[in-house]
Amino acid sequence: MLELDIVIQRGDFVLPIQAQLNSTVTGIFGASGCGKSSLLSAIAGLLRPQQGQIILDGQTLFDSRKKINLAPQQRHIGLMFQDGQLFPHLSVKDNLLYGYQRLSRSEQHFHLAEICQLLEISHLFSRLPRQLSGGEKQRVALGRAVLYSPRLLLLDEPLSSLDETRKAQILPFLARVRDEVKIPMLYVSHALSEIDYLTKDIIYLNSQTKD
Amino acid sequence: MLELDIVIQRGDFVLPIQAQLNSTVTGIFGASGCGKSSLLSAIAGLLRPQQGQIILDGQTLFDSRKKINLAPQQRHIGLMFQDGQLFPHLSVKDNLLYGYQRLSRSEQHFHLAEICQLLEISHLFSRLPRQLSGGEKQRVALGRAVLYSPRLLLLDEPLSSLDETRKAQILPFLARVRDEVKIPMLYVSHALSEIDYLTKDIIYLNSQTKD
Amino acid sequence: MMYLSPEEWSALKLSFKVASFCTLVGIVPAIALAWLLARKQFWGKALLDATIHLPMVLPPVVPGYLLLLAFGHNGVIGHWLFNTFGWSFAFNWKGAVLASLVMSLPLMVQSIRLAIQLVDTRLEDAARTLGANNWSVLFSITLPLALPGILVGALLGFSRSLGEFGATITFVGNIADETRTLPLAIYSVIHQPDGEAMATRLIIISLLLAFAALLLSNYWSQRMQQRLGYQSHA
């Protein structure tokens, strides 16, 4: 369970969010620029909220009053970035294994081969990110985040560059991750159909600008 | 009119394309990694085809036999990149004007204010690209390509990160560009609905891998 | 604050003049060479690269001596330059600039080259699809993005020039008001019996000058990095 009560600020942009997320998948929906990616960054520990607190399964990740702010690497929260952020100097395989290899055996809930087959990226293993197409990058980024078997998976428009066939393959997989491995997710998307497939719980974000 | 008869190769990936594009908008459709972006790069002059020729409105842009290969800047073809490729050191405004300011008055078919109002990016003028959200970047990239008033506009998944409201605003605008300013377009998208809105002419790409 | 004697003033002004000219005159060729080495493949590239670097790996008297042979009054190039343009580098401050330049060029070229290599060529491509020709791409994309490296190059060039001793004294001698920069003045006073106090003063002057250059360059580079967005996400 994720309890959020924070205020995010970026320049003139201010977004106060209060929410209690109980279901395993929560969709996040909102216009471009409304603060979806910023929210995920804040949860992952990359963006420090102005104030408030973030509590995940009883553990305080951030609390401005108690001056608690766990580092991203201590949170074990997987974030799939909107723009991939693949490591340009590492092969696809090394990108995929980057988080995975830091886990103990018991924490590894997936197999490399399995994930890659599903995402159809096995043939890309030895490539560098710059040698990938847009959709291939996106699939590798998704694979990297999932393989890290996080306590909470943050997905920022994970399927936006993919064709319908691939979407139709990957969505059921995410449903399996939700049901079998029981990794809770926040799912940002502009496609209501994708969100609908995974959950009925949706947060609608509306930003306000400081003046 | 665009006549294509080329073979594109990238590593193991080989894509032969033969096509005569006569309508003002042509949709390009195909699975992730099938070569859509590569095709646009080749037409823009950024990727040199293995062989063949590209002729636009009677002008040879590329001909491997005659050893003709016009530089990108001589083609006056606008390309909106899949990943934006905004100039990180220039403000949003300077990014938008980058191509525009190189045009003579008579070549400028649009007004900055008009385009920005439509794309809702006017309030971002003084920002740097890194201060934009994913969808904001995409809109700036689209604006930059359109303002360049090219002879041919290549759009690589231009609306993938945008919400439905914005899509519903921008698609009619692209239709106007097609009908009023008569700029022909190649439109890459995974969303058939977007393509359908603009044209009935669609190229389905199927790649083959060299072995 | 201490007062400077006329000799100290003269050495300070000269050092500043020589280092400034060295940086200003050198930066353009340095950028050109850096760009060539970073982005072009051509015959003789390794040789050009090596030639630029040679002055670094030799004791500075050697480049100084070779400059003397080439650019002295009786040197082949010096003779020709004098007859053709009336220019002379021999035993004047311009020669000191030339000596500094030869010694600092490799430093400038390497930093700028490094920064150019790290500029993403896809951004240059994007500029081309917006009608920018090669020059525009260079001036509007490549160089602005390589600016941190250009600044570092300028700083290293300026610093190296401030400290240049061996090549300068060998090429143009140690002439008061003309070629006696701070390092040469320090050398001169070290050779005087009670020179340590004077040397200390001159060293402090050098350090202040260098410190000012460093602070200025840091200030610039900080502003630039904020602008270019290298420093973290805000």
Place this chain on the structure above:
Amino acid sequence: MMYLSPEEWSALKLSFKVASFCTLVGIVPAIALAWLLARKQFWGKALLDATIHLPMVLPPVVPGYLLLLAFGHNGVIGHWLFNTFGWSFAFNWKGAVLASLVMSLPLMVQSIRLAIQLVDTRLEDAARTLGANNWSVLFSITLPLALPGILVGALLGFSRSLGEFGATITFVGNIADETRTLPLAIYSVIHQPDGEAMATRLIIISLLLAFAALLLSNYWSQRMQQRLGYQSHA
């Protein structure tokens, strides 16, 4: 090919040894300092930056003399080092390494710092969300991406060390087989009336050594750039 006299061999081997040690010993502190200066804000940062740079802007005899004061047998640090660890830098090749190091550190630090500044911090963030702690981020992301700068730094450091003369002779003197590197040998013969032929031989030896270092570093950096994807779109 010419045959080398024993003295020439000795100077060549010594130069290679000193420059190699200088680069190897210096690169780790250089990386640490570069990282600090590139990524951290702390009190005294400007001062640290300046201190590293000072040896560059002074005539090399001054740092050499200061080293003598500090690290000589009777210098404060030298005395302590000798009593505590039995180490001595006075009049031996280790002192030559120290002198080279002081002179080349600013060059190494600046190049590496530049490259680190140009690494996108968002990639470091991405690594953190995958469980990498600060050290892992440094070693798996920052440094590999800054590798071109580290190589340039190493090359500049090696080259500067190969050419180092003033600080070395002032700190450790010119002792055959111990501190007489190529620059010191060249200096000695070039100041003899009929030394030119000998100087030429030594200069050629220096150049060959430098050229080899340059080619090697270019080869590495080319491979690396291909790997890191800096060179154009394939």
Place this chain on the structure above:
Amino acid sequence: TEQITLYAAASLTNALTEITKHYQTNHDVVIKTSFAGSSTLAKQIEAGAPAQVFASADVQWMDYLQKRNKLQSNSRKELLGNSLVLITPKNKTISVNMDKSFDLANAFTGKICTGDTASVPVGIYAKQALQNLGWWRNLEKRLVATEDVRTALAFVERGECALGIVYETDAKISDKVTIVGRFASQSHQKIVYPFALVAGASATSAEFFHYLQSDTAQAVFSKYGFVVLKP
């Protein structure tokens, strides 16, 4: 006002600076000086440097220019002399007998320093003297060669070297060293500082060159410890 350019060995810096200052107050000339190693200066003069008066710290570089016809004929004068001494740090003196029977190598521990024995005048003289006394062979390995006399002096002043061989002029100006021996003047080539007018020197510079030989100038040289050689 006319200009005179004086190229002089670095070891003459202090004396000549005082002399030229004094001369300029009494004469309507500007004297430009360039102080560097004698070899550097000689090569610059050979390459056409605008020198009018040259003061060398040794004979060989004056010979070098003379052979190349760069000097005004017959102007060469051996104005100053010096002597070579053995020094120790002030508080670490040793007693030395300056003759062949004495075993210097075993009389001290540590290093001995002097100018580079191939290129720096003081080192060249030192080597000759040591060879003459039969000490060279045993000391060669312990020799620290320096770029110039001043560095050798500094090594001894700091106690880094147990012994040093420098000019008497240098030893005298330092209160941190003790002269423990004087090399016999016949044990090495005569130490002289030849002065000359460079070919094409003006009349004004000839006048100044004359002044350098005057009693007033020589008093200054003496003050700095040089031996004034009477012609």
